[in-house]
Amino acid sequence: EADIYQTPRYLVIGTGKKITLECSQTMGHDKMYWYQQDPGMELHLIHYSYGVNSTEKGDLSSESTVSRIRTEHFPLTLESARPSHTSQYLCASSEWGNSPLHFGNGTRLTVT
């Protein structure tokens, strides 16, 4: 079983609030990813990182930001939440090469 953890599991928050979604992994993986998934829809890559101090934007434009100060930690921040940010956010990590991604169980965010 992969050791990648996301908190909170569910979050309901009002418009305009600043939020940070936490993601941690204990496998020492250099690569980490954030995907966004609306109910019943495909996963879309919004951010990824090759290692400490490395972050890149993914295929889907997102108003969120990420940081990678420690290998094991890859938090995602929304400075001012809006109802359009309501979605599930999935964090993943992997080693280099052809190693598979390991996913967390996601944070389901609802902005009212």
Added chain:
Amino acid sequence: DAKTTQPPSMDCAEGRAANLPCNHSTISGNEYVYWYRQIHSQGPQYIIHGLKNNETNEMASLIITEDRKSSTLILPHATLRDTAVYYCIVRVVGGNKLVFGAGTILRVKS
């Protein structure tokens, strides 16, 4: 990364083999085929991956055609807990991104 095409849904009887097809006709020589599945409200779970040889693990078997333009994921004895969305993805070795399509909804019925 090459695109993949999968049927939107399939049904399978409990205890029977589930054969999930995937078309990846534009796959390049250095791209692997990966399979994941996602059970409602959970993160995707890795199942298996391969380059050109058939692969088997404790969860499933992966059959890749000789020209590598298509593959089939086989769950040998499907159970109700195998009901999920199954994603077929191709990814270059060392590639940074997995691009998920719509996947196949597999319904295992008793």
